[in-house]
Amino acid sequence: MDEGKPDNQFTLFATAGILILGTLMLPLTATMSPSPARLGIISGVIFLQVILAGANFMHLRHERRSLWAVILPTFILGGVLLFALMPDTILEWAK
Amino acid sequence: MTTQTSENLNLPNGKLAMWLFLATEVMFFTGLLATCMLLREAAPVPGPGLSPWPAHETVHVQPWLGAINTVLLICSSLCVLLSHRALLANQAGKARRWLGLTLLLGAAFLGVKGFEYAGKFQLGLLPGKIGESVNGLSPQREKLLQENGLSYVRDVQERLRALTATVKPEDLKTPPKEIQAAHALLQLTLDGKDEKNSYLRPLTPGQLGDQVNRLNGEFPSLHLPPAIPNGNLWASCYFVTTGIHAIHVFAGLVVLLVLFLFSLGRDSPRLAGRLEVAGLYWHFVDLVWLILYPIIYIL
Numbered sequence: 001m002d003e004g005k006p007d008n009q010f011t012l013f014a015t016a017g018i019l020i021l022g023t024l025m026l027p028l029t030a031t032m033s034p035s036p037a038r039l040g041i042i043s044g045v046i047f048l049q050v051i052l053a054g055a056n057f058m059h060l061r062h063e064r065r066s067l068w069a070v071i072l073p074t075f076i077l078g079g080v081l082l083f084a085l086m087p088d089t090i091l092e093w094a095k
Numbered sequence: 096m097t098t099q100t101s102e103n104l105n106l107p108n109g110k111l112a113m114w115l116f117l118a119t120e121v122m123f124f125t126g127l128l129a130t131c132m133l134l135r136e137a138a139p140v141p142g143p144g145l146s147p148w149p150a151h152e153t154v155h156v157q158p159w160l161g162a163i164n165t166v167l168l169i170c171s172s173l174c175v176l177l178s179h180r181a182l183l184a185n186q187a188g189k190a191r192r193w194l195g196l197t198l199l200l201g202a203a204f205l206g207v208k209g210f211e212y213a214g215k216f217q218l219g220l221l222p223g224k225i226g227e228s229v230n231g232l233s234p235q236r237e238k239l240l241q242e243n244g245l246s247y248v249r250d251v252q253e254r255l256r257a258l259t260a261t262v263k264p265e266d267l268k269t270p271p272k273e274i275q276a277a278h279a280l281l282q283l284t285l286d287g288k289d290e291k292n293s294y295l296r297p298l299t300p301g302q303l304g305d306q307v308n309r310l311n312g313e314f315p316s317l318h319l320p321p322a323i324p325n326g327n328l329w330a331s332c333y334f335v336t337t338g339i340h341a342i343h344v345f346a347g348l349v350v351l352l353v354l355f356l357f358s359l360g361r362d363s364p365r366l367a368g369r370l371e372v373a374g375l376y377w378h379f380v381d382l383v384w385l386i387l388y389p390i391i392y393i394l
Contacts, residue, residue: 008180015173018385022165026158029393042389049385057172057378067106067114074118078125 014056018049109372117379124383127339128390131332141324142231149329151392153321154220156333157211161392164207165384168344171200172381175351175374182367187358194355194370197377201348208341215330218318219250222334225326226250228300229308232324237301243327244300248284250320251307255281258317273314280306333391340380340387347377 025045032038055061060071106114138147151158178193215221226247227240237244258277283306286297298306304322311319323329350373358366 008177011173011176015169018169019166022162022169022385022388025389025393026162030158039394042393046386046389050382053169053172053378053382053385057176057381058375070111070114070118074121078121081122081125081129 011056014052018052021045021049021052107368109368110375113372113375117375120379120383124386127336128386131336132390134328134332138325138328139236140233141227141229141236142233145229145231145324147325149323149326153323154326154329154333155214155218156392158392160207160211161388164204165388167200167204167207168381168384171197171204172378174200175370175377179367179370179374182364182370190366190370191355191358194351194358198348198351198355201344201351201377204344205341205348208337208344211337215333219320220323220326220330222327222330224250224320225330226300226304226307226320226322227324227326229304229322229324230301232301236324240300247320247322248298248300248303251303252281252284254319255284273310273317276310276314277317277319280310336387337391340383343380343383347373347380351377 022045025042029038029042032041060067135148140147174193174197178190178197181187181190181193219225226243228237228244228247232240255277259274259281280303283298284303287295300322307319308322310317311321354366354370354373357369
C-alpha cells in the first residue's frame with residue numbers, strides 16, 4: 001500500500017496518545033529523583049511518542065517497505081554518531 | 096498532471112527528495128543533541144557539593160511552557176494531516192481552514208518560544224554572559240574562571256549602580272528594602288574602610304555570586320545577574336538546540352504560508368502532493384521537538 005487510506009479515527013487516537021504520554025511525563029518525572037529508572041521512563045515515553053508520530057503523521061504505517069531502506073541506515077548512522085562525537089576534551093573533563 | 100516517480104522505490108520524486116533531506120536532518124539533529132547530552136554528562140564538577148549542571152529553577156526553565164509548545168506542535172501536525180486529507184477529498188475550503196489553523200498554531204509555538212527567550216534576555220541568561228563564580232569552587236576552576244569572575248563583578252556592580260542611582264543616601268533608611276539591599280551589596284563590592292577605619296576587603300567573585308543568588312531569591316524583582324556554575328555551557332546548549340529548532344519551525348511556516356496562498360487559486364490534486372511533502376517536513380520538526388522537550392525541560 002503506497003498511500004494511507006484516510007483513517008481519521010486512528011489519527012485522532014494516535015494524537016491523543018502522544019498528548020497523554022507527554023502530559024503523564026510531567027508529574028511522573030517531577031515526583032521521581034534523578035535515577036536510571038526515571039531516565040528509562042522518559043526514554044520509553046519519547047520512543048513511544050516518536051513511533052506514534054512517525055507511523056501516523058509521517059505515514060510510515062502505510063508507506064512502502066522500500067522506504068525503510070532510506071530511513072533505517074540513517075538511524076543506525078545516527079547511533080554511531082553518538083559515540084563518534086565523544087571528543088577527547090570532553091572525556092578529559094570527566095576525569 | 097502526472098507525477099514522476101522513482102523507479103526502484105516507486106515513490107514520487109518530491110517525496111523521495113524530502114525523505115532524503117530528512118535523512119540528513121536526522122543526522123544533523125542527532126549530532127546536535129548528542130553533543131549537548133555529552134557536554135551535560137561530562138560537565139566538570141565545579142567544587143565539592145556543587146551540581147555540575149544547573150537546576151531548572153536556577154536557569155528559569157519552565158517545563159509547563161515546553162508542555163504547551165508540545166501541545167501546539169502536535170495539534171498543528173494533526174491540522175496539516177487533516178488539511179491534506181481534505182484536499183484529497185476535493186474539499187479545498189476545508190483544507191484551507193485546517194492549513195490556516197496550522198499556521199496559527201505554529202506562530203503560537205514561536206510566540207511561546209519568544210516569551211521564553213525574552214525572560215532569558217531579561218535575566219542575562221545568555222551564553223558567555225553568565226557569572227560562574229560561587230563559593231566552594233575548586234582552586235583549578237577558580238583559576239580557570241578568573242576572567243569570568245572579574246567580568247561578573249563588573250556586571251553586577253553596573254546593575255547595582257543602575258538600581259541605586261536614583262536613590263539618595265538619606266532615602267536609604269526607608270523602604271523599598273530591595274534597594275537598601277542592593278546598595279549594601281554594592282558597598283561590599285568596593286574596597287573601603289569601616290567605622291573603625293580598618294581596611295574592608297571587597298567581596299571575591301565567588302562570595303559575590305553567593306550574595307547575588309541569595310538576594311535574587313529574596314527579591315526577584317532586582318533581576319541581578321545570577322552566578323551559575325557551568326551556566327554558560329548550559330546556555331549554549333539551550334540556545335543552540337532550541338534556536339535551531341525554532342528556525343526549522345519558522346522555515347516550515349514560510350513553506351506552509353506559501354501553500355496556503357497557493358490554495359486560494361490552485362487545483363486541489365496538484366496542491367495535495369505539495370502539501371504532503373511539506374507536511375512530512377512539518378511532522379519531522381514536530382518529532383524533533385518530542386525528543387528535544389524532555390532533554391531540555393525534563394531531564
